[in-house]
Amino acid sequence: MSDLLPCPFCGGTPAWSRLGPLTFVVLCRDCHTETARYVAEALARAAWNQRPTRAAIRAEVLREVAEEASGLHFEGWYEVGVWLRARAEREEAGRGSPGTALGGEG
Numbered sequence: 688m689s690d691l692l693p694c695p696f697c698g699g700t701p702a703w704s705r706l707g708p709l710t711f712v713v714l715c716r717d718c719h720t721e722t723a724r725y726v727a728e729a730l731a732r733a734a735w736n737q738r739p740t741r742a743a744i745r746a747e748v749l750r751e752v753a754e755e756a757s758g759l760h761f762e763g764w765y766e767v768g769v770w771l772r773a774r775a776e777r778e779e780a781g782r783g784s785p786g787t788a789l790g791g792e793g
């Protein structure tokens with residue numbers, strides 16, 4: 688259990704659990720988020736440890752929306768794209784602000 692990384696969403700303590708034959712999951716004891724079900728503990732453990740942080744997910748979403756906005760060729764959308772990319776960089780640097788349109792508690 689010691690090789691499980693802290694919860695990517697709340698920093699809480701994770702634990703793996705055997706739900707049945709060939710059914711393993713890793714879940715957070717604090718916020719109860721969990722991985723998909725896997726046939727082996729090692730797979731559940733690997734999936735947990737590879738999960739992106741909420742900030743990384745937000746940054747990816749912002750980049751995707753910025754890319755989409757850049758392709759619209761309407762006046763003003765270029766600036767929107769620039770703003771979104773800058774916001775994505777702030778998210779990755781851990782400086783995103785809570786309560787944005789993308790939700791989450793930061």
Ligand SMILES: [Zn+2]
Binds near residue numbers: 696700715720
């Ligand atoms: Zn958690």
